[in-house]
Amino acid sequence: MMRPEILLFGDSITQQSFRPGGWGAALADSYSRKVSLFLTVNANQEMLADVKVRGYGGYNTRWALFLLQHLFPLDSKKPPAAATIFFGANDAAVLGRTGERQHVPVEEYKENLRKIVLHLKECSPTILIVLITPPPVDEDGRNEFAQSLYGKDASGLPERTNEVTGVYAKKCIELAEEMGLRSINLWSAMQETEGWQKKFLSDGLHLTPEGNAVVHQQVVKVFSEAWLSAAEMPYDFPHHSEIDGKNPEKAFQQRCM
């Protein structure tokens, strides 16, 4: 019995994904008790399932590279079956403004993402990788947020702009196409909805519960289009209604072998 382990690697939008309404928790719920028939392993081996969050608030891809060897050692006996890689919101911080320290040039962003992908593929050659672009930026929302923090000292110039972040999103999708990976263009997808600025973003950058729902739906969709469809995966053990109260052994003999 194989439970696919799903890794979520990213920045604060991944780190916060287990807060109420978060997309990571929703994903864990979608795949709860689900097992994969496509992965064959020694049936006696313990197979961890589950959604594993590795979200690092404020991190860009340059800093994420320092974590790779620690988080995903090449000799791991249980590498993830699937992963989302969700960076760029910090890389796209604009030079010369308050988030400058986090800025990574867009070409380097792309190459760093490539290194992350190659490392995960080295850990786990059959891994299903989904690249997610940063969400769009609501510059008014960022300014309001900065003023709530710094009052009059806020510079008035947003440290991230929607246009610049869009350039990073494009590079992310470009890399996915080059490497034959699946991807989610969150930057574009969210902007298709009227009022996305407040509907999907809480402070111009992070996700509202509705924004989290978009990510959840998109990840479930892309996983399903690959081989990781929660709807098609069987449950690990019988549903309680299938258990005969007087002869419970029977249900477990059929399903636990």
Added chain:
Amino acid sequence: MMRPEILLFGDSITQQSFRPGGWGAALADSYSRKVSLFLTVNANQEMLADVKVRGYGGYNTRWALFLLQHLFPLDSKKPPAAATIFFGANDAAVLGRTGERQHVPVEEYKENLRKIVLHLKECSPTILIVLITPPPVDEDGRNEFAQSLYGKDASGLPERTNEVTGVYAKKCIELAEEMGLRSINLWSAMQETEGWQKKFLSDGLHLTPEGNAVVHQQVVKVFSEAWLSAAEMPYDFPHHSEIDGKNPEKAFQQRCM
């Protein structure tokens, strides 16, 4: 670097704990990026952290026993560091009513819980186990729920009663005391709040977001009183504000060794 793996084993109240506002997701968020200094391991070994949900809706302790060898094989190389065991809501279904099939006599419930504890301790001798009693039952809420499902065919007699569930809660606490385990008397704790029936329970049995918050707070409290205090545990890697944009290596040299 050791990430303690926290196992949540139980029935639907555990299975649903990653839904919006759920206590399992909140726990995963509380322990996100946290590592334990108390557990020493080979620093080169990959240590999975994280909250692992093993919730089986509708299951009683008798049926849970069938899962033990599969979910927690004795030869596991990464047994959980801590676990919540949260059964009883189904065991306490009243004989002669619609949930009869799920009923387990209270003495057997206690012995089944003991078997679960002993099995987990055999997997992991140092495991921190917390027994959680079932929540109280709002019989009016159960009746309303039955009527919403079955209309006039609903029997009018609740399939679970608060009094009977209280007997199971008492047995659960009794076992915890006998075995020197920590426990949470959710049945009592929730009833201390005025209006607990609708405030904490959505259908007389399952938890509202407020009810989930009670479980989350209690589990965090009990874990903290033992050695698993999220507040005292260090983060796995530097906070992004500690990273020097011009010399990022430095922050990682100090923290990743």
